[in-house]
Amino acid sequence: MLNRHTTLTWLLAACLGLGAPCAMAQNTRAGAPITLNFVNAEIEAVARTLAGLTQRSLVVDPRVKGTITLSTDKPVAPAVAWNQFLAVLRLQGFAVIETQGLFKVVPEAEAKLQGGQNAVVAATGTPNNAQVMTQIFKLNHENANNLVAVLRPLISPNNTINVNPGSNALVITDYADNLQRLGKIIASLDVATATDLEVIPLQHAIASDMANLLNRLVESNSAPGVAPAAGGSSENAYKTTILAEPRSNAIIVRSANPARQAQVRSLVDKLDRAGSELASGNIHVVYLKNADATKLANTLRAALSSNAGGIASLGVTSTAPSANTSSSTAAASNMPTTGGQIQADTATNSLIITAPEPQYRQLRAVIDSLDQRRAQVLVESLIVEVDSAKESQFGIQWQNVMGSSNKTIGLLGTNFANSNLLTLSSNPSTGAVSQGLNLGTARQVDGKYLMTSLANFLQTTGGSNILSRPSLLTLDNEEAKIVVGQNVPFVTGQYTNNNSSNGSVNPFQTVERKDVGLTLKVKPQISDTGTIKLTIYQEVSSVDTSKKLTDGLITNKRSIESNILVADGSVVVLGGLLSDNYTDNRQQVPGLGDLPFFGNLFRNESRSRSKTNLMIFLRPVVVRDDASTEVLTSGRYQDMQGLQQAADKPETPMLPIPNDQVLPPMPPPVAKPDANAPVAAPVK
Numbered sequence: 001m002l003n004r005h006t007t008l009t010w011l012l013a014a015c016l017g018l019g020a021p022c023a024m025a026q027n028t029r030a031g032a033p034i035t036l037n038f039v040n041a042e043i044e045a046v047a048r049t050l051a052g053l054t055q056r057s058l059v060v061d062p063r064v065k066g067t068i069t070l071s072t073d074k075p076v077a078p079a080v081a082w083n084q085f086l087a088v089l090r091l092q093g094f095a096v097i098e099t100q101g102l103f104k105v106v107p108e109a110e111a112k113l114q115g116g117q118n119a120v121v122a123a124t125g126t127p128n129n130a131q132v133m134t135q136i137f138k139l140n141h142e143n144a145n146n147l148v149a150v151l152r153p154l155i156s157p158n159n160t161i162n163v164n165p166g167s168n169a170l171v172i173t174d175y176a177d178n179l180q181r182l183g184k185i186i187a188s189l190d191v192a193t194a195t196d197l198e199v200i201p202l203q204h205a206i207a208s209d210m211a212n213l214l215n216r217l218v219e220s221n222s223a224p225g226v227a228p229a230a231g232g233s234s235e236n237a238y239k240t241t242i243l244a245e246p247r248s249n250a251i252i253v254r255s256a257n258p259a260r261q262a263q264v265r266s267l268v269d270k271l272d273r274a275g276s277e278l279a280s281g282n283i284h285v286v287y288l289k290n291a292d293a294t295k296l297a298n299t300l301r302a303a304l305s306s307n308a309g310g311i312a313s314l315g316v317t318s319t320a321p322s323a324n325t326s327s328s329t330a331a332a333s334n335m336p337t338t339g340g341q342i343q344a345d346t347a348t349n350s351l352i353i354t355a356p357e358p359q360y361r362q363l364r365a366v367i368d369s370l371d372q373r374r375a376q377v378l379v380e381s382l383i384v385e386v387d388s389a390k391e392s393q394f395g396i397q398w399q400n401v402m403g404s405s406n407k408t409i410g411l412l413g414t415n416f417a418n419s420n421l422l423t424l425s426s427n428p429s430t431g432a433v434s435q436g437l438n439l440g441t442a443r444q445v446d447g448k449y450l451m452t453s454l455a456n457f458l459q460t461t462g463g464s465n466i467l468s469r470p471s472l473l474t475l476d477n478e479e480a481k482i483v484v485g486q487n488v489p490f491v492t493g494q495y496t497n498n499n500s501s502n503g504s505v506n507p508f509q510t511v512e513r514k515d516v517g518l519t520l521k522v523k524p525q526i527s528d529t530g531t532i533k534l535t536i537y538q539e540v541s542s543v544d545t546s547k548k549l550t551d552g553l554i555t556n557k558r559s560i561e562s563n564i565l566v567a568d569g570s571v572v573v574l575g576g577l578l579s580d581n582y583t584d585n586r587q588q589v590p591g592l593g594d595l596p597f598f599g600n601l602f603r604n605e606s607r608s609r610s611k612t613n614l615m616i617f618l619r620p621v622v623v624r625d626d627a628s629t630e631v632l633t634s635g636r637y638q639d640m641q642g643l644q645q646a647a648d649k650p651e652t653p654m655l656p657i658p659n660d661q662v663l664p665p666m667p668p669p670v671a672k673p674d675a676n677a678p679v680a681a682p683v684k
Helices: 004-017 023-027 043-053 078-091 144-154 176-189 207-221 258-271 293-306 308-314 327-333 357-370 421-426 598-602 626-646
Strands: 037-042 057-060 067-071 094-099 102-107 132-138 160-164 169-175 198-201 241-245 250-254 283-287 341-345 350-354 376-402 410-413 437-445 448-468 471-475 480-495 508-526 531-543 555-567 572-588 603-623 680-682
Touching: 037 043, 043 057, 043 067, 043 078, 043 102, 067 078, 078 094, 094 132, 132 176, 144 160, 144 169, 144 176, 169 176, 198 258, 207 241, 207 250, 207 258, 207 357, 250 258, 283 357, 293 341, 293 350, 293 357, 350 357, 376 508, 376 531, 376 598, 471 480, 471 508, 480 531, 531 603, 555 572, 555 603, 598 603, 603 626
Parallel strands: 057 102
Antiparallel strands: 037 067, 094 102, 132 169, 160 169, 198 250, 241 250, 283 350, 283 680, 341 350, 376 410, 376 448, 376 471, 376 603, 437 448, 480 508, 508 531, 531 555, 572 603
8 A cells, every 4th residue: 555645646646747736736745845856847736736835825927927846755755846846947948936815827037027025025034945036235345336346247147136235235136045044155255354544654745746746656556447545435445545644643543454554655655755955955845736836835825924923943044036926915025034935837737845854844734725626616707687668549630621722831730759741741752751650631622632630540559578598617716708799889079170260170989899798797706604705796788779969979877886695506686677668648638628528529648568577697617627627618619519400400502502611529528647646855
């Protein structure tokens, strides 16, 4: 007689061979060992059979097709049989995920997109099975980006690994058993490898010069692709960081391993040597990166002269000031014992300092603090002007011509300012009829037609919308100016007769040219908090061509001058003008013009109303680095290219000259010079 396990195995095989799930599996005792013997069985049939034996609710995706072979030599627990089934599915490219107690068999590529109660597991709670899950590994020491290249080959191609830079964490979706292995690897790599900070005081060298030189030496000895150490970035945790501390003239070093830190310490010992004892050993050349050598030399000389008492103990006598210094600076430099001589070389934008080593260190600390890259400010101005005008006119004029031919002609009627009936009657060709609708009647007198009545109706509506957007980029604390307009001559004087006895005339006139158009002057000053102080002068002017005077031109001018504070990138309104003008003009015959209805025959009315809305807005944006400048320039450059392409006109047989002038493509950014290059070199 077959035992119970053998009988169950044969029944399962027979059921699978018939293509139907076995009903007897439901009657087996829960948790009893089972023997697997599936040979080329359909995946869906095996999945449903094992789901019944392990008491799981199961759904099979329609895209899951194929056969598997699954067998065991001896009876195993249902949980073990289930894990073996998951392992076989994994080899076939399928996976099982759990969603609120429901197990779903799906293609492996779709598993990472499915969610559920066990889709995301804790870092320490990964189960030991073959289900697809997501786990978050938060790193404490290592940079998450550095581990992606190490862990990516260990993850199946259909699953993912991502980095969350904000929390320095890895988000990995893979099989649970592989997540356990990856967790052990991450724990082994996420260790503190960097050494403690070490402060190395210098006896002879300058801290800033030594830091720049060490960074170049350490970078040249590092592995390819390693970023320079001076930036202090966390993109690569295996580099050495070297910083200068000017106040105590020391070097601060932190390295990824003690060997590299010992190498830096050895370099400092070899380079920190006393200079030459010759007279030329006190001459130093400092190459400036950002500051102007002439202005900085004047500032340093003034600082030395104001601190003459403290520096006199150094025993250095003063020298004559350079020719390009101001009178106040020259007077200060003539004071006794003002320290070493400081000269500016404009050709190389460098300072030549003659001073002993202690005083030179003090000057270098001041130079390093002042020779910083200054931020720039982009000032965008917006001038919006909206005008609207309405005008209406209504009037009736009439006249009665009394008399006939060869007799005196008399007139009786009204005459208003809009049109002169008498002029129109005597000579219609020279008369000016008012604008709008004109209705008139005429009468023949002595062979001529004379106008006897004229009715005028007029309504006018006008408006304008003017938008100007001047913008300019300037350095912090430097005034900039932009003018867009015309240079118009204004007559200031003239002479036509010299009152001589012979009557000769030598006429001439003098003119003064002035800018008429749009003018913007601004001087920004950036504070430590990011607030920008702006000294602004803005003017919009134009020549009034509607009014012509014999003694000159009339200009319309709107200007504003102010000092404001505004946050970086914010829009502020500088000011504006809101005006509303109403004019009512009425001409009538006294008494008769006030009569109801009939009074319209004896009066002329005109009304006008104009509104002017003018507002000026300003938006400053701080540009602190080359990347921001490049983004700003690229955007404006592409805008102009788009406008030129929209205005492109191809050539035609009748017009063979095309409009194909466009800006060239944006050139690639120029390679930046080495920021760690030495800024000073002693002259021997």
